[in-house]
Amino acid sequence: MNESAVLATGTPALHLAGKPLRILLVVDGFYPSTGGSELQVRLLSRAFKQAGHQVEILAPWLDHNKPLAETIDDVPVTRLAYPKIKLLGAALLLMRFALWLWSRRDSYDAIHVHMAKTLAAVAGLVRPYLKATLMVKISGAWEFNGGILDPALRGQPLYRIFNWCIRRADTLQCISQYTYQMLRDAGYPRERLRLIPNAVDLKRFAVTMGQGERLDDRRHVVFVGRVERVKGLEVLLDAWTRIGADAARLTIAGNGTERETLMRIAGERGISANISFPGEIRNVGELLATADIYVQPSFQEGLPNSVLEAMAAGLPIVATRISGNEDVVCDGENGLLVPAGDTEALRAALQRLIADRTLGARMGERSRAVIEERFSLPAVIGQLEAAYRGARA
Known part of the structure; x- marks a missing residue:
């Protein structure tokens, strides 16, 4: 543990620091599930709700046994449907996500995408058209190792496009010293990086x-x-x-x-x-x-x-x-x-x-x-x- 880097300090009570926020939490995976990002989204959604904020969750429709819309822990969950066609299906999901955000461009104060995958890149692409501030969470478990921020892919056009999109986020949540330093080494501005860890109840x-x-x-x-x-x-x-x-x-x-x-x-x-x-x-x-x-x-x-x-x-x-x-x-x-x-x-x-x-x-x-x-x-x-x-x- 790097003692010089305080990832989180203090234990404030769950209460509003200002007027309630309209928050959209986006998870690029099955929801709900036992994956790390999914567990964090569920934990945060309950806590934000308890603190008095308006919270929604958006995820792709990966499990067709789940409904397209439901309420979990008193929080609305929407799943985006797309055809399961190789390559084309993924492209249509990204297009659907972009249109979904644009159609609700005035509906949120904050959009928080958990893990920098393709949905995060799309959110960055449409960021100028959104009223909401955009935060992208960088876990480091995947993004820098075969993912869209892998330094080994820097010469490839897709890497440059994804990085350009991710850089348009207002804030990048770094959950460890490693993720913070990797982004600094890649030229991401210090003022947009926030060291905020995963939470525990x-x-x-x-x-x-x-x-x-x-x-x-x-x-x-x-x-x-x-x-x-x-x-x-x-x-x-x-x-x-x-x-x-x-x-x-x-x-x-x-x-x-x-x-x-x-x-x-x-x-x-x-x-x-x-x-x-x-x-x-x-x-x-x-x-x-x-x-x-x-x-x-x-x-x-x-x-x-x-x-x-x-x-x-x-x-x-x-x-x-x-x-x-x-x-x-x-x-x-x-x-x-x-x-x-x-x-x-x-x-x-x-x-x-x-x-x-x-x-x-x-x-x-x-x-x-x-x-x-x-x-x-x-x-x-x-x-x-x-x-x-x-x-x-």
Whole structure:
């Protein structure tokens, strides 16, 4: 964690700082779902609604089992329909989105696009015709690694077009030091960049480390998230193979393309008896209450909600030394950082916290304190509201 960069400070109450704003939150993916951006949009929409603002959510119609329009958490959700035709369908979605924004150009005070994908580029393109201020959130998990802001693509015409569109946003929300520095290196003006992290609802995560209903007396290590290769879970299994089954058990919660593969690997290595794969968890707080240690062995992250939630639950963190993780985990204070892909370093860090309960408890207390100081929902909502209003001034 870079102590010189304060991503969020203070814990203001959820209240209006001025007249109510009309806010449109745009998510470029399934809504609702358990993805990081989608979870943040849902959390923010409820908080903005509670604070007295008028909030709407817009997303593409990716799941045809969902209606085109519905209300979730007392917030209207609209899904844009488009034909599922290769290339043409995506182009028609972007055109539909542009026309939708233009037809409602006077309807909002702030439009906040979560993740800089093609919808964000379209929003930037039509920005001059909108009354609303436009904020684009840069997660860093995708945009700079094969996404529309990848520096390796700088010579390509599409990269230049997308960058030109994104630069037209009034404000770019950077959720980590990495995303901020990448945009500065690409020439984005400092005055348009705001370091505002993902938020955590502290009420959902009481400090009950290890106090939930437990299967046995062994230490409980937990991972929650998408079960994909980028999460480094095969490295985790390699490390876990070298940790005695008598010492701890592991839960890998979530769904993804790697889940069946990991279950097979665990069986082949004879460690499946002390590893559980429960799939998607509806109540993450209940699972974290049974845990003693949280592990995040990813190769790439933005600012992982799962780590923030584990810290809010008062858990020590074992994580890879990558952007996002480094913004919230200070090695030796609230967790242990290891090189990505280093099986032995991951094993040693886990073994250390499994063996030293006092160290784990101390780090867990610091984890909760960091969240309360910097990442609470009121703090983040206050910063976003100020950014919306400031860009309109």
